[in-house]
Amino acid sequence: MPELPEVETIRFYLTETVLGQRVNTVKHLDQRMVKTGSASAEEITRRLPGRMVKSIKRRGKFLFLEWDTQDHLLVHLGMSGRLIWIPESAPWVTHTHMVLGFRDFDLRLSDPRRFGRIGWLPAGEEPGAQLGVEPLGRRLTRQFLAQKLKGRSAPIKALLLDQRIIAGLGNIYVDESLFQARIRPDRPGSSLTPAEITRMIRAIRAVLKQAIMHRGTTFSDYVDALGHPGENQAYLWVYGRSGQECRRCGHLLAQQVIAGRTSHFCGHCQS
DNA sequence: AAAACGACCTGGCCGC
DNA sequence: TGCGGCCAGGTCGTTT
Structure with a gap:
């Protein structure tokens, strides 16, 4: 999902809610969701009470709660995960796998498909060390991407989805970025020209910034930390629109499985 | 090394 | 109404 x-x-x-707050109790933590790091659910449950949230960081699609002890709690939402700040009196939804109790509110993770994950990073371990560059950061340059695409025969779509190259893009925003850059998703990575790579980077940044401005895209599951859906679904050019007219040229949008993922593009605008 | 593919899960939707 | 089949915003491990 997210x-x-x-x-x-x-x-x-x-950042507006849980930052600076102290954990009272860990009311629930499902061991099956603890898939990263060496600490078990039991150990995490033991360590958290009394800790204060010092910062909240994001790397790619991962969230990290940093505690006053410099350890981090890693949270990934997978496809169907929701992380909600909610009054403690509110009933738990089904598939609630983590509940951290603060003063009057809980921080709750629910995830029906359980593709998400939780993990513990001891102080000193850098969050997201294995991830690629941040698409909105300075390290994403034409030179960087050109070097990563060099000699790669995989479709550009697969390479943009590879979190070890750029961290944070998924199926929606890859399709949207490729449309805006006017590049077909099935083009081999190494076939992109320097001008196309530059266009690609600009498109990725514009697409992500617009989506953040609209507080994300809600298709079915996604809601923000207060339970509200996003609004970016109204501004998509191709994702979920195959068979409909291209908003740019009027041709019918195509759908094709590329890199194992349903892909949406305009066969007229993108080449 | 890199690419392709199945596995991991549940729920929602569609057609019969 | 019920059931099977198919699909889903992501990652990871195995095989080729």
């Missing part, structure tokens, strides 16, 4: 703009929106709301 890609960078959705996770960034959640991060923003958590």
